Amino acid sequence: MWTLRSRGRFRTLGGLCYHATPMPSITINGRRCDFSPGQTILQIANANGLEIPQYCYHDGLSIVASCRICLCEAHAPNPKSGQLEPFMGGKLLPSCQQTASDGMVVYTNSPKAVANQKAVMEYLLINHPLDCPVCDQSGECFLQDYSYQYGRGVSRFEEQKVKQPKKDLGTHVYLYADRCIMCTRCVRFTREVTRTGELMVQGRGNKEEIDIFPGIPIDNELSANVIDLCPVGALLDKDFLFTQRVWFLKETPSIDPLTASGDNITIHHNEGKVYRIKPRVNPLVNKWWITDEVRYGWKFVHSEHRLRSPLRKQYGVAVECDYSRAYDDTVDGIRAALHQGKRLAVMVSPMLVCEEAYLLGTLARTLDPQAVLAVGPVPVQGEDKTFPPGDPKGFKMYAEKAPNARGVRRVLAAIVGEGNVQGYEQLLKSLGGGTGRSDIGAVVLTGNYPSTWGTDDFLRALSGKFVVLLDTLSSGLSDRADIVLPGATFAEKAGSFESARGMIQAFEQAIPVAEMAKVEGQIALDLFSVVQGSPAVADGVAGVVVQSTLGQVAAATQVVRPRAVMYSAADVRREMSGKHASLAAFAAVASPDPAPQRQPDMPMLDL
Numbered sequence: 001m002w003t004l005r006s007r008g009r010f011r012t013l014g015g016l017c018y019h020a021t022p023m024p025s026i027t028i029n030g031r032r033c034d035f036s037p038g039q040t041i042l043q044i045a046n047a048n049g050l051e052i053p054q055y056c057y058h059d060g061l062s063i064v065a066s067c068r069i070c071l072c073e074a075h076a077p078n079p080k081s082g083q084l085e086p087f088m089g090g091k092l093l094p095s096c097q098q099t100a101s102d103g104m105v106v107y108t109n110s111p112k113a114v115a116n117q118k119a120v121m122e123y124l125l126i127n128h129p130l131d132c133p134v135c136d137q138s139g140e141c142f143l144q145d146y147s148y149q150y151g152r153g154v155s156r157f158e159e160q161k162v163k164q165p166k167k168d169l170g171t172h173v174y175l176y177a178d179r180c181i182m183c184t185r186c187v188r189f190t191r192e193v194t195r196t197g198e199l200m201v202q203g204r205g206n207k208e209e210i211d212i213f214p215g216i217p218i219d220n221e222l223s224a225n226v227i228d229l230c231p232v233g234a235l236l237d238k239d240f241l242f243t244q245r246v247w248f249l250k251e252t253p254s255i256d257p258l259t260a261s262g263d264n265i266t267i268h269h270n271e272g273k274v275y276r277i278k279p280r281v282n283p284l285v286n287k288w289w290i291t292d293e294v295r296y297g298w299k300f301v302h303s304e305h306r307l308r309s310p311l312r313k314q315y316g317v318a319v320e321c322d323y324s325r326a327y328d329d330t331v332d333g334i335r336a337a338l339h340q341g342k343r344l345a346v347m348v349s350p351m352l353v354c355e356e357a358y359l360l361g362t363l364a365r366t367l368d369p370q371a372v373l374a375v376g377p378v379p380v381q382g383e384d385k386t387f388p389p390g391d392p393k394g395f396k397m398y399a400e401k402a403p404n405a406r407g408v409r410r411v412l413a414a415i416v417g418e419g420n421v422q423g424y425e426q427l428l429k430s431l432g433g434g435t436g437r438s439d440i441g442a443v444v445l446t447g448n449y450p451s452t453w454g455t456d457d458f459l460r461a462l463s464g465k466f467v468v469l470l471d472t473l474s475s476g477l478s479d480r481a482d483i484v485l486p487g488a489t490f491a492e493k494a495g496s497f498e499s500a501r502g503m504i505q506a507f508e509q510a511i512p513v514a515e516m517a518k519v520e521g522q523i524a525l526d527l528f529s530v531v532q533g534s535p536a537v538a539d540g541v542a543g544v545v546v547q548s549t550l551g552q553v554a555a556a557t558q559v560v561r562p563r564a565v566m567y568s569a570a571d572v573r574r575e576m577s578g579k580h581a582s583l584a585a586f587a588a589v590a591s592p593d594p595a596p597q598r599q600p601d602m603p604m605l606d607l
């Protein structure tokens with residue numbers, strides 16, 4: 001790689017003459033690596049995929065060089081003779097702290113460096129309990145991994161190990177103190193990032209331990225990040241404790257589904273169940289962190305109050321029905337309202353993805369060219385905060401508690417024009433506020449909020465109207481609706497969100513949709529096919545034969561239903577970006593690469 005500088009070798013670029021100097025480089029274990037001035041040896045190794053063991057170093061924290069596992073041996077050119085000479089008299093150097101200089105030759109696999117790695121591992125394991133089989137960190141523990149890669153393989157320690165207590169440090173965090181290796185990452189996090197300083201090191205020598213100040217638990221909006229930071233099993237997540245061995249978990253990259261942050265996350269799941277959410281590093285968005293509300297806000301995915309089957313009102317009571325009946329009733333109810341000279345209103349929730357907003361908006365305008373399109377309520381809690389406080393470049397926590405208000409508005413505006421998209425308050429007025437003075441006769445509502453929503457005002461405003469609800473949790477609204485179609489949560493669908501930073505980011509489905517629920521985008525496509533009475537996209541098949549189980553009709557009776565197109569977020573993005581110039585940006589939006597899945601490196605036995 002070359003950089004253009006004012007001094008150095010001449011180089012011609014585009015007809016102009018520049019001086020060019022090669023980027024500085026060092027050699028680590030025989031491999032040449034370019035670097036930018038100021039980078040440390042460890043940072044260069046990490047950037048080039050070269051492994052140097054490291055415990056106390058973290059890209060997001062200050063450098064303390066205390067664990068000593070990363071020590072290396074280095075040689076550097078003598079500035080006068082240009083000859084390579086042992087750097088710092090041949091002493092071992094902390095690679096995490098030592099900035100690189102051009103021409104340096106570094107070894108972390110020399111006999112001296114390897115002897116240090118073995119000594120450090122032996123020291124760290126002296127008092128470490130041998131409780132890997134019952135430790136939650138097992139399988140993702142750096143002490144385990146490095147012990148295997150850099151340790152001795154046998155212990156020479158025959159004395160009693162020092163026993164340390166287990167402690168409850170706060171709402172989300174347990175400390176298993178005797179597993180701690182005193183890297184102080186957790187302490188530095190509370191001092192440097194949240195600036196709340198709840199954690200400290202107390203004691204000396206082998207009695208040293210992490211602790212909180214008496215009576216002051218770790219209680220800040222980012223508290224659970226210390227669990228991710230802990231390289232061993234000392235800080236554990238109360239919520240995840242003993243629920244699943246990590247090697248069974250699959251990882252799907254995703255986006256914060258609860259706030260406007262667009263934070264990058266990874267959903268950890270197994271057999272259709274979400275077990276935890278962790279941050280995914282993105283220096284432009286959330287850096288290395290996520291808030292506790294995003295980390296633990298997924299519980300509604302498996303709520304016992306999930307809507308699991310379509311419902312229709314029969315003699316004033318909501319009864320379960322199949323989709324075929326629910327779709328027919330939906331279309332009939334809307335058409336009946338339109339025949340009475342009324343309009344349709346569709347409220348798209350800011351919890352839905354852009355692709356669903358497009359399909360629902362287009363469906364609404366197909367049913368009623370005068371349909372009102374509105375964005376659902378956007379919850380706001382408190383004010384935006386940055387960590388460290390006052391640092392504009394720090395991690396930002398957003399007060400807006402919906403992931404896609406901007407994306408939904410952008411998409412609906414492309415369909416009906418910027419000034420014609422209503423907000424929630426405006427929609428409330430358009431519905432007549434329960435006075436009966438409204439030209440809207442049918443309403444399609446979408447929710448997908450993590451808790452129940454819909455104020456009494458809103459319920460009153462719906463009086464006398466035909467209401468279809470696409471939602472995930474049962475609520476007063478689902479009791480009121482004429483038709484309920486069960487929707488899918490963020491973990492069960494693919495799509496894209498536009499964050500408060502104006503970034504459009506896509507994600508893929510992690511787990512199957514619960515029971516008979518469906519992705520709202522799929523419901524919109526199904527309704528398209530019912531409205532059009534034919535497949536929404538001609539694929540050479542006019543319809544499919546399905547077994548009908550409606551009412552008293554014998555199960556063997558066959559009816560032909562129009563076949564809907566399968567929802568594919570990527571296809572919808574392609575279509576919307578092609579049809580609307582203001583949505584062209586969606587053409588370039590792609591889902592993140594799938595996370596590498598853990599592969600066991602030993603044979604599994606069926607017992």
Ligand code: SF4
Pocket residue numbers: 179180181182183184185186187210229230231232234235
């Ligand atoms: S508790 Fe974990 S993160 Fe904190 S000092 Fe100990 S090993 Fe490091």
Ligand code: FES
Pocket residue numbers: 053054055056057064065066067068069070071094095096097
């Ligand atoms: S990682 Fe360098 S001393 Fe800890």
